[in-house]
Amino acid sequence: ISLSEPTTAPAPVWSSRFAFLAAAVGSAVGLGNIWKFPYMAGANGGGAFVILYLGMVAVIGVPILIAELTLGRRGGAAVSRCFGRITGGKGRLWNALGWLSAGTAIVILSFYSIVAGWALAYAVKSVSGSMQGLAPEDYAAHFDTLLANPGEMIFWQAVILGATASIAAGGVRGGLDRAVRWLMPLLALLLVALGVYAAALGDAGAALRFLFTPDFSALTPEAALSAAGHAFFTLSLGVGAMIAYGGYIPEHVSVPRAAAWVALFDTLCALAAGMVIFPIVFAFGLDPAAGPGLIFVTLPVAFGAMPGGAIAGGLFFTLLVIAALTSTLSLIEPMAASLANDGASRRVWTLRLTAIAGALGLVSVFSFNIWSEVRLWDAEKTLFDWLNHLTTEISLPLGGMGVAIFAGWAAPKTLLRGEFASGKAYRVWRFLIRYVAPLAVAAVFIHLVI
Numbered sequence: 001i002s003l004s005e006p007t008t009a010p011a012p013v014w015s016s017r018f019a020f021l022a023a024a025v026g027s028a029v030g031l032g033n034i035w036k037f038p039y040m041a042g043a044n045g046g047g048a049f050v051i052l053y054l055g056m057v058a059v060i061g062v063p064i065l066i067a068e069l070t071l072g073r074r075g076g077a078a079v080s081r082c083f084g085r086i087t088g089g090k091g092r093l094w095n096a097l098g099w100l101s102a103g104t105a106i107v108i109l110s111f112y113s114i115v116a117g118w119a120l121a122y123a124v125k126s127v128s129g130s131m132q133g134l135a136p137e138d139y140a141a142h143f144d145t146l147l148a149n150p151g152e153m154i155f156w157q158a159v160i161l162g163a164t165a166s167i168a169a170g171g172v173r174g175g176l177d178r179a180v181r182w183l184m185p186l187l188a189l190l191l192v193a194l195g196v197y198a199a200a201l202g203d204a205g206a207a208l209r210f211l212f213t214p215d216f217s218a219l220t221p222e223a224a225l226s227a228a229g230h231a232f233f234t235l236s237l238g239v240g241a242m243i244a245y246g247g248y249i250p251e252h253v254s255v256p257r258a259a260a261w262v263a264l265f266d267t268l269c270a271l272a273a274g275m276v277i278f279p280i281v282f283a284f285g286l287d288p289a290a291g292p293g294l295i296f297v298t299l300p301v302a303f304g305a306m307p308g309g310a311i312a313g314g315l316f317f318t319l320l321v322i323a324a325l326t327s328t329l330s331l332i333e334p335m336a337a338s339l340a341n342d343g344a345s346r347r348v349w350t351l352r353l354t355a356i357a358g359a360l361g362l363v364s365v366f367s368f369n370i371w372s373e374v375r376l377w378d379a380e381k382t383l384f385d386w387l388n389h390l391t392t393e394i395s396l397p398l399g400g401m402g403v404a405i406f407a408g409w410a411a412p413k414t415l416l417r418g419e420f421a422s423g424k425a426y427r428v429w430r431f432l433i434r435y436v437a438p439l440a441v442a443a444v445f446i447h448l449v450i
């Protein structure tokens with residue numbers, strides 16, 4: 001063996017800056033943008049919530065995103081080792097944070113894939129015409145029938161997890177990179193086409209007023225907290241996803257600039273989703289504050305009565321499936337990168353991890369039907385609500401705070417300075433990551449406890 005011969009295979013790298021951005025934007029843009037953001041804005045009074053959320057993304061989200069991408073770039077995609085590597089072994093205890101994050105991602109995958117499965121079911125049902133011309137109350141009944149049927153939910157979820165596994169098993173270049181390079185342009189195309197459809201047939205003026213007229217009297221402390229929590233979720237922070245994707249960044253790409261692009265596209269997609277949904281909702285006199293059922297119950301009422309509604313509805317739910325799939329890929333990656341060390345073991349691990357997510361997903365599936373009465377401590381929360389709460393509202397902000405503290409206080413100073421072209425930008429980032437981000441998360445938790 002010659003000394004120059006590498007003992008391990010070279011680490012995988014995205015094929016281009018575009019591929020990396022497509023993957024990172026693909027992770028960020030998901031159910032959070034198209035399903036959650038519109039109903040959260042709708043339930044929290046619209047404009048004021050939107051402004052608050054934008055502020056959180058800029059002040060907490062972007063700095064942590066920069067930190068995560070850099071940690072991956074310098075410490076490697078395996079979140080279970082990257083913290084230790086960056087500190088030259090001294091900070092090995094931080095690797096526990098990596099394991100926690102990667103585990104959280106699998107739990108999120110277990111129920112995220114269920115909602116993605118609903119979207120897939122609705123895409124098929126829309127195109128088949130079975131969602132056209134029903135009476136308004138029949139749409140709610142339709143959704144309830146799906147929720148009442150564990151077999152049907154498991155089937156659609158399995159299709160989503162199967163698609164995720166078969167892409168992820170192909171590795172970074174042959175799987176993720178290849179898939180996102182055509183899925184993301186398709187997603188953008190669908191979003192624009194649906195925006196034009198909604199503007200032509202719906203009440204775009206009412207939607208614009210609703211999303212952009214701030215009524216700060218409607219803003220409760222709870223709304224402020226959910227805006228903060230959602231800033232983490234929507235940028236895929238706190239679960240190792242962006243650390244893993246950062247591990248494959250090509251050398252010439254600027255991390256702060258990439259982070260800005262990801263946040264910008266993620267925000268644009270959330271607002272665009274609002275501009276698809278609300279013009280239609282208002283044109284039909286429906287309730288923008290309908291909550292989680294907004295796109296599965298309220299919106300189908302409108303599609304069911306609109307010209308071309310079967311196709312538009314089919315495209316809308318296809319858009320949702322694509323957005324979700326490019327996110328599930330990033331939910332499996334932190335664990336996959338941590339556990340696999342070659343192509344063969346990656347195939348085995350992606351299968352195992354999706355099987356684990358599917359098995360755990362049964363808890364959420366049953367919480368909508370046979371276990372719908374089961375409660376722990378809190379009379380309001382089903383098991384699905386608990387999993388969602390413990391991951392997206394607890395573990396994910398904690399993971400984000402951990403990253404902020406590690407990057408701001410524990411990591412070598414030179415590590416992040418090197419990512420910034422200007423010293424001024426670096427100092428702004430450092431202030432936000434050391435003080436603002438951890439304190440903001442702490443405020444969220446203090447409020448949760450009292």
Ligand code: PHE
Pocket residue numbers: 027028029030031032033233234235236237239241327328330331
């Ligand atoms: N950002 C995704 C969304 O908005 C959700 C997600 C969270 C994906 C964490 C990966 C990791 O839907």
Ligand code: NA
Pocket residue numbers: 027028029030032033233234235236266
């Ligand atoms: Na998002």
